[in-house]
Amino acid sequence: MNLTRLIDSSLAWLDRLTGNGSRRLARATSRRSFLTRLGTMLTGAAILPLLPVARALSAESVQEMGDPQSCDYWRYCALGGTLCSCCGGTMNSCPPGSEPSPIAWVGTCRNPVDDRDYLISYNDCCGKSVCERCGCHNTERERPVYYPSKTSSVLWCFGTESRAYHCTVGVVLGEAGGAG
Amino acid sequence: MTITMRVASLPLLCLAFVGQAAFGQLKPEMVRNATLAEPRPSWFLVKADEGSYIFDGDTGQMQGLISHNFYTTGVVTLLSRQEAYHVESWYTKHVRGERNDVVTITDMTDLSPKAEIDIPDKAGALNFRHHIGMLGDERHLVVFNMTPAQSVSIVDVIDRQFDGEISTPGCAIIMPTGDRSFLMICGDGRLQLITLDENGREASRSRTEPFFVVEEDPVYDRPVLTDKGWLLVSHGGQAYDVSVSGSRVTVSRPWSLLGDEDREEEWRPGGAQPFAVHRNSTLLYVLMHQGKVDTHHEPGTEIWVFDTERKKRVGKLSLEVAASHLLSSQEEEPKLYVFDQDGKLGIYDGHQLKLIRSIDDPGPGPGLLQLLARDD
Numbered sequence A: 001m002n003l004t005r006l007i008d009s010s011l012a013w014l015d016r017l018t019g020n021g022s023r024r025l026a027r028a029t030s031r032r033s034f035l036t037r038l039g040t041m042l043t044g045a046a047i048l049p050l051l052p053v054a055r056a057l058s059a060e061s062v063q064e065m066g067d068p069q070s071c072d073y074w075r076y077c078a079l080g081g082t083l084c085s086c087c088g089g090t091m092n093s094c095p096p097g098s099e100p101s102p103i104a105w106v107g108t109c110r111n112p113v114d115d116r117d118y119l120i121s122y123n124d125c126c127g128k129s130v131c132e133r134c135g136c137h138n139t140e141r142e143r144p145v146y147y148p149s150k151t152s153s154v155l156w157c158f159g160t161e162s163r164a165y166h167c168t169v170g171v172v173l174g175e176a177g178g179a180g
Numbered sequence B: 001m002t003i004t005m006r007v008a009s010l011p012l013l014c015l016a017f018v019g020q021a022a023f024g025q026l027k028p029e030m031v032r033n034a035t036l037a038e039p040r041p042s043w044f045l046v047k048a049d050e051g052s053y054i055f056d057g058d059t060g061q062m063q064g065l066i067s068h069n070f071y072t073t074g075v076v077t078l079l080s081r082q083e084a085y086h087v088e089s090w091y092t093k094h095v096r097g098e099r100n101d102v103v104t105i106t107d108m109t110d111l112s113p114k115a116e117i118d119i120p121d122k123a124g125a126l127n128f129r130h131h132i133g134m135l136g137d138e139r140h141l142v143v144f145n146m147t148p149a150q151s152v153s154i155v156d157v158i159d160r161q162f163d164g165e166i167s168t169p170g171c172a173i174i175m176p177t178g179d180r181s182f183l184m185i186c187g188d189g190r191l192q193l194i195t196l197d198e199n200g201r202e203a204s205r206s207r208t209e210p211f212f213v214v215e216e217d218p219v220y221d222r223p224v225l226t227d228k229g230w231l232l233v234s235h236g237g238q239a240y241d242v243s244v245s246g247s248r249v250t251v252s253r254p255w256s257l258l259g260d261e262d263r264e265e266e267w268r269p270g271g272a273q274p275f276a277v278h279r280n281s282t283l284l285y286v287l288m289h290q291g292k293v294d295t296h297h298e299p300g301t302e303i304w305v306f307d308t309e310r311k312k313r314v315g316k317l318s319l320e321v322a323a324s325h326l327l328s329s330q331e332e333e334p335k336l337y338v339f340d341q342d343g344k345l346g347i348y349d350g351h352q353l354k355l356i357r358s359i360d361d362p363g364p365g366p367g368l369l370q371l372l373a374r375d376d
Helices: A003-028 A030-038 A052-057 B003-024 B260-264
Strands: A080-082 A105-111 A116-126 A135-137 A165-175 B043-047 B051-056 B062-067 B076-078 B083-093 B096-107 B112-119 B132-134 B140-146 B150-156 B161-167 B171-178 B181-186 B191-196 B202-207 B230-233 B238-245 B248-251 B267-269 B275-278 B283-290 B300-307 B312-328 B335-340 B345-349 B355-359 B368-371
Touching (some): A080 A165, B083 B132, B112 B150, B112 B161, B150 B171, B171 B238, B181 B238, B191 B248, B230 B275, B275 B312, B312 B368
Antiparallel strands (some): A105 A116, A116 A165, B043 B368, B051 B062, B076 B083, B083 B096, B096 B112, B132 B140, B140 B150, B171 B181, B191 B202, B230 B238, B275 B283, B283 B300, B300 B312, B312 B335, B335 B345, B345 B355
C-alpha cells in the first residue's frame, strides 16, 4: 500500500472511530475557542501538526518495511490474535462486514526504518466468526490481564454490536514520547 | 417399473437376502449410552474452545466431555455435589443477535447440563482459570466481568440465583481465600481482599501495600493454590507466597526461581500455563525457557522443580518438545500433565520426572489444563 492510500484509509478509519459525537464535542471545546482567538493565521494546515494523531500520520512519518501478513511485521510487536491483513483487511483496516472495536490495548513498537518507537493501538474487528489465519502471539511490553490497557489477553470487542472476535489490526497512534 | 429397471434391481434383491442370512445369526446391537465412571483423582480436563475433554491420567483414556462455548473461561468442579460450573455467553445468531450470559451447571454423573443461572451480560472471556472462583462455602460462585469496566458477579449456585454485582476497578483474577472471601490482583501492584455477607453482598474490602511494579516486573495472572494460600510468580521469576487470616493478607518477601548463573543464561518462566504445585509435597513445577524480557508466554524447554519450603530448586527435566501448559495432579504420588507444541500431552511421574505415557490426540488443544476440583 502506498503512503497516500495508507494515510487516506487510516484517517477514514479514525473518522469512523471517533464518530460524529466526538467531532461535535471537539468543536465545543476550549481548544477551538483558543484557536479562534488566534485568528486565521493558525488555521488549516498549520493546525494539523499540533495534533498528535495527525502528526503521526502526516507525510513525514511512518515509513514502512516488512510484510503486514507476517507476525514479525514491526507494528505487531505486542499483538495477540489473528491478523486482519490475512483475512480480507489490512494492517489497519477491518475485513469487510466486521466492526472495529473503538476500545483497544496499546503497545509500543520500534519501526526498523527510522528506529523510532511508535504507539500502536491494537483494535479487534468484531461481529463475525474468528478468522483462523495468521495467528500471532507477540508480547513485547505486554502486561497481565489485571492491567488491561496493555494486555492482549482480553477479547477487545467492547462497544461493538457483537462481542464476537474476528481479527486484530495495528494502528499507528503517534510517536512514543517516553517509556511504553 | 420398466423391464430394464426390474432386471437391474434383481442383484439388489439377492444382496438383501444374502445380507439377511448373514446377519440372521447375530443379535443386532442397540445404541446405548455409556455410563460415566466414578471420577478419580487422576482425572483431568483438557479445556478447548468448545468443550472440556475429560481424561484419566492412569490410562490415558478419554472419559467424556463437558460442553461449553468459546467464551467459557475456567471450569469449577465440585465432586462433593456432583456438579461443575462454567460461564457461557450466547448470541441468538452465533456471532450476532442478542447476547445472553449464563452460568451453566453440569451434572457430573452423566455430563449433561442440568441448570442455568442468568447473569449480567458482562462476563470476561478467554482462557483464564481464575476468571471464575467458587468460595469456601461452596455456595457463592464469583464470575469476573469486563466491559471493559472490571467487576464481579456473585452467583448463588445452591439457590440458583444471581446475587449481585461488585465493582472492582483496576483488579482482576479471583483467588478464593475463605468461606466468603476472595483476593484479586490489581494493576497498582496490590492485592484486594473482598469479603461477602451470607447473602452474597459485599461486606468489606481492603488492599495490601504495593509489592510489585507492573511496568517493571508484573506477577503473572496465573496464580496457583498452595497448601498455605496462593503463589504468585513474576515474569522475572520472583515468587511471592500469599496467605489470608481473617481480614489480614500477608505477602511474603519474594524468593527467586533463578540463581546468578540462570540469570546470565537468561532463563525465565513462560507459557500459557507455566506453574503447577503439588500441595502435599509442597513442590512447585515451572516451565522455563531461555529468552529476553517480555517472553512470558514463550513455551518452556525445561521443567524446573522447586521445594517451596526450602525455596530451592530440587529437580529439572529437559523436554524433547517445548511445552505451553503444565498441571500437577494432587494424588499422593503426583502426575504431571504437560501439553507440548506438537499438540501431544505427556503424563510424567511428578517425583521421578519420567514419562509414563503420552496422549497423542488430546483434542483440539488446550486453552487450559484443569483438575476436576474447586480451585485447580
